[in-house]
Amino acid sequence: MNVQQLENELWEAADQLRANSKLTAAEYAMPVLGLIFLRHADNRFKAYLPEIEADIPAQVPADQREMLIKLGFQGKAAIYLPEAARFDRIASLPQGNNVGEVIDAAMDVIEAEYEVLKGALPRGYPAFETDLLFDLVKIFDRPAIKAATGDVFGRIYEYFLNKFAMSGAQEGGEFFTPPSLVRMIVNIIEPDHGLVLDPACGSAGMFVQTGHFIEDVRHQQANDTVTFHGQEKSDTNTKLARMNLVVHGLDASNIRQGNTFYDQVEHLVGQCDFVMANPPFNVDGVDTKKVEGQVKPIEQGGRLPFGLPGTNAKTGAISNANSLWVQYFYAYLNDSGRAGFVMASSASDAGNKDRDIREQLVNTGHVDVMMAIGNKFFYTRSLPCTLWFFDKGKPQDLHDQVLMIDARNVYHVVSARSHIFTDEQHANLNAIVWLYRGETDKFVALVAHYQRQVDAWLAAIPGRIAADSATIEQLAAQLQAFAQGARLTELNASQPDDAQLTQAQLDDFKGELAAAQADTCAEGNTNTAIAALLAACTQARAAITRADLASHSGQRTLQAALDALAPQLRSAGKVLEARHKQWLKLIETADKTLRARSSKAFDGKAVRDGRRALLAADPKKNEDPTVRDAVLDALKQAAYFIHQVHWLHSRFPHGLFEDIPGLCKAVTVEEIAANDYSLTPGRYVGVAAAAAEDEDDFAETLREIHDELAELNDKAVELAGRIARNFEGLLG
Incomplete structure (x- = not known):
C-alpha cells in the first residue's frame, strides 16, 4: 500500500483526537492502538477466512461452522476473531449506539480466546465522545488501512507514539526500528530455528519479520521452528509486543517486562541461536554497581565478557551503554549463534574502554558483517546508524575477516523525511553477503529471478500498448467527429463579441488533430517507435527462452542483450508520454478554448473517459491504475529489473565476491588493528571511482x-x- 496515503489518513485521526477529544494524549493513545489492533487482526483474519471456509461443507450448521472456522485458524499466521470482535460489525453500528461499550466487549472476547493477551488489550472506550469514536472507527475502516499489510502495526504504533506526545522515551535514544532495517537483519542472520532473543523488543517487529521470513523463504510455520524470547522495560510496550505477535499468529508467551541492563534472563546466556535488536542508543546513567557483577566469562553466566565501558567521572555511572548492549548480544549466543542489531554509528569508532572492548570482540573472529546505513531511515529522526552482525559459526577461512558494506548511498526516497530499501535493494545488498560467504548459488538464483521478471514484464508490454493505442483511436474518433461536426454558430451562441471563436481557430485545431492522428509527436513517430520496441521485445523474450538461467555464464550472455534493450524501453516510454500529452492538450483545446460542450457533435462522456485513461491515477483517492499507468509501468518495470542485474553484474562480473570501492571490502583483522579497531565501514571501503x-x-x-x-x-x-x-x- 502507499505509505504516505496511510500516514495522511492517520493524520486525520490524530487531528480528530487533538481537536475534539476531552482526553489527554496519554489517555487516548493506548485505546487508539487497541483500535488499530482490532483493525489489523481483522485484516489478517479475512485474509485466511476464505481458504478455511472452502474446506467446510455448506450444509454444516452455523454453530458447528463457527467452531470449525476457529479450529481452522490453528497454525495460521493470524488469530481467530469471534463475531463480536470483527471490525465490520463495529463499523456497521448505527450512529447513536454506544460504540465504546461494543469495543470494550470485543476486547473481552478476544482475551477470553487468547490467555496470553490477558490484561494486554486496552479498555475504557466509553470515555470517548460517541461521535468522535464513530468517526475514528470509520477512518480505520477506509480502504487504505483495510489493505495495510506487513508490520504496519509497528509502524502505526510508532507513528502514534510520536504524534501523540508519548515519544519521551525517544529522547533516551529509543526509536521504532524501520521495517527496512528489520528485514536486512533478518535476511542476513536467517533466523529459522531454535531460540530467538530480542532483549529490547519494543513492539516485536523483529519477531514478526522473522515469522515472515520462515513462512515466505523457508515455507514453514514459525511456531513450529523457533521460540521467541523478548524483553522490554516498558509495560505498555510489553503489551503491544504481545498484541503484535498474537495478531500475526505467533507465540507471545515468552514476552516479559524487565530492564535488560539489570534483569539478566540468565538461563539464556550462551544458549540462543539468534539474537536481534534495536536497543536505545547512547544511554548514559546505567548504574555501574548493578552491572559490574556481569563482568565474567560467558561460561560462568557473564554477560560482559570483555569488561565495563567508561564511566562518568562525576556520577560514577556508565557514560555510554552502547558497549554493554554489544556484549549482551554476543554473550547470549550459543557456539554457532548469529546476531544482528542496530547501533549508533558512533559505537563503531568510540575510543578508550569502548575501543578495548571492540579489540577483544574482533579477536574472537566472530564479527561477521558491518553495514553503514544512511540518514532518514528512522521514521521520526534523521540519523545514520550501523548494522552489526556476529556469527559464532563462521567458517574457519573467514575468521580473520570482517565484511564491510557501506550502504549509505543505497536507498529509495519515500518522501523528503523518509528513505527505505526496496525489495531489490534488500536482495542486492544481501547478495554481497552471499558471495562473501561463498553462497554463489543464491546469487545465481537472484539474477535468474530478475531475468524472469524482465520476461514477465516484456510479455505484458504488447497487450498494454494495444490498450493504450485503442484508447487513443477512440479518442481520435470522438475529437474528429467534433472537428467535422462543430459549427461556429452553436459554439458562439450567447457569447459576447470579444469571446467569439473564428474559423481560423477551428482550422488550427483540425491541423493539430491531423498531426496527432499521424502519430507524430515531439519525441518522434510513435508508430515507428512502438513497432521497433515490439520487435525488440520479441527478440529479447526469445533470448530469455534460449538462455541457461541456471548458470552465471548463461546469465551474462543474456544480460548483454537485455542491457541493449533497456534504453529502447525508456525511449518508448518517453514517446508514449509525449503522445499522451499531445492528446490531453487537444482535449483541453477542444473543451476550454473551443467550448466543445456547446456542440452536439461532441460526446463529453466519451472524451472524459479517454482523458481519464491518459492521466495517472491518484493514489490518495484509491484509484485503480489507468491505461496510461499500465503501459508505462510495464516499460519501467522491465527496464528496472534489467537494471538490477546490471547493478550486480557490473560489480561482480565473475559471480564471485570482490572488493568494490565505495561499496564493500573483506577486511582482515590486521587491517582493523591498524585502524585502532574501528568497525566503521566507510573507513575501509573507500570511495567509488567517478562514473556517469x-x-x-x-x-x-x-x-x-x-x-x-x-x-x-x-x-x-x-x-x-x-x-x-x-x-x-x-x-x-
Whole structure:
C-alpha cells in the first residue's frame, strides 16, 4: 500500500483526537492502538477466512461452522476473531449506539480466546465522545488501512507514539526500528530455528519479520521452528509486543517486562541461536554497581565478557551503554549463534574502554558483517546508524575477516523525511553477503529471478500498448467527429463579441488533430517507435527462452542483450508520454478554448473517459491504475529489473565476491588493528571511482530533491498563513 496515503489518513485521526477529544494524549493513545489492533487482526483474519471456509461443507450448521472456522485458524499466521470482535460489525453500528461499550466487549472476547493477551488489550472506550469514536472507527475502516499489510502495526504504533506526545522515551535514544532495517537483519542472520532473543523488543517487529521470513523463504510455520524470547522495560510496550505477535499468529508467551541492563534472563546466556535488536542508543546513567557483577566469562553466566565501558567521572555511572548492549548480544549466543542489531554509528569508532572492548570482540573472529546505513531511515529522526552482525559459526577461512558494506548511498526516497530499501535493494545488498560467504548459488538464483521478471514484464508490454493505442483511436474518433461536426454558430451562441471563436481557430485545431492522428509527436513517430520496441521485445523474450538461467555464464550472455534493450524501453516510454500529452492538450483545446460542450457533435462522456485513461491515477483517492499507468509501468518495470542485474553484474562480473570501492571490502583483522579497531565501514571501503550517473540513480536523486522542495514549499505556505493571521491579530 502507499505509505504516505496511510500516514495522511492517520493524520486525520490524530487531528480528530487533538481537536475534539476531552482526553489527554496519554489517555487516548493506548485505546487508539487497541483500535488499530482490532483493525489489523481483522485484516489478517479475512485474509485466511476464505481458504478455511472452502474446506467446510455448506450444509454444516452455523454453530458447528463457527467452531470449525476457529479450529481452522490453528497454525495460521493470524488469530481467530469471534463475531463480536470483527471490525465490520463495529463499523456497521448505527450512529447513536454506544460504540465504546461494543469495543470494550470485543476486547473481552478476544482475551477470553487468547490467555496470553490477558490484561494486554486496552479498555475504557466509553470515555470517548460517541461521535468522535464513530468517526475514528470509520477512518480505520477506509480502504487504505483495510489493505495495510506487513508490520504496519509497528509502524502505526510508532507513528502514534510520536504524534501523540508519548515519544519521551525517544529522547533516551529509543526509536521504532524501520521495517527496512528489520528485514536486512533478518535476511542476513536467517533466523529459522531454535531460540530467538530480542532483549529490547519494543513492539516485536523483529519477531514478526522473522515469522515472515520462515513462512515466505523457508515455507514453514514459525511456531513450529523457533521460540521467541523478548524483553522490554516498558509495560505498555510489553503489551503491544504481545498484541503484535498474537495478531500475526505467533507465540507471545515468552514476552516479559524487565530492564535488560539489570534483569539478566540468565538461563539464556550462551544458549540462543539468534539474537536481534534495536536497543536505545547512547544511554548514559546505567548504574555501574548493578552491572559490574556481569563482568565474567560467558561460561560462568557473564554477560560482559570483555569488561565495563567508561564511566562518568562525576556520577560514577556508565557514560555510554552502547558497549554493554554489544556484549549482551554476543554473550547470549550459543557456539554457532548469529546476531544482528542496530547501533549508533558512533559505537563503531568510540575510543578508550569502548575501543578495548571492540579489540577483544574482533579477536574472537566472530564479527561477521558491518553495514553503514544512511540518514532518514528512522521514521521520526534523521540519523545514520550501523548494522552489526556476529556469527559464532563462521567458517574457519573467514575468521580473520570482517565484511564491510557501506550502504549509505543505497536507498529509495519515500518522501523528503523518509528513505527505505526496496525489495531489490534488500536482495542486492544481501547478495554481497552471499558471495562473501561463498553462497554463489543464491546469487545465481537472484539474477535468474530478475531475468524472469524482465520476461514477465516484456510479455505484458504488447497487450498494454494495444490498450493504450485503442484508447487513443477512440479518442481520435470522438475529437474528429467534433472537428467535422462543430459549427461556429452553436459554439458562439450567447457569447459576447470579444469571446467569439473564428474559423481560423477551428482550422488550427483540425491541423493539430491531423498531426496527432499521424502519430507524430515531439519525441518522434510513435508508430515507428512502438513497432521497433515490439520487435525488440520479441527478440529479447526469445533470448530469455534460449538462455541457461541456471548458470552465471548463461546469465551474462543474456544480460548483454537485455542491457541493449533497456534504453529502447525508456525511449518508448518517453514517446508514449509525449503522445499522451499531445492528446490531453487537444482535449483541453477542444473543451476550454473551443467550448466543445456547446456542440452536439461532441460526446463529453466519451472524451472524459479517454482523458481519464491518459492521466495517472491518484493514489490518495484509491484509484485503480489507468491505461496510461499500465503501459508505462510495464516499460519501467522491465527496464528496472534489467537494471538490477546490471547493478550486480557490473560489480561482480565473475559471480564471485570482490572488493568494490565505495561499496564493500573483506577486511582482515590486521587491517582493523591498524585502524585502532574501528568497525566503521566507510573507513575501509573507500570511495567509488567517478562514473556517469545512470538514469535510475539520477531519477532517485531528482525525486529526493523534488520531495524536499515540495516540503519546503508546504512549510513556506503554512508559515505565510501564520504570519498573515498574526498580523491581522495585531491590527485588531
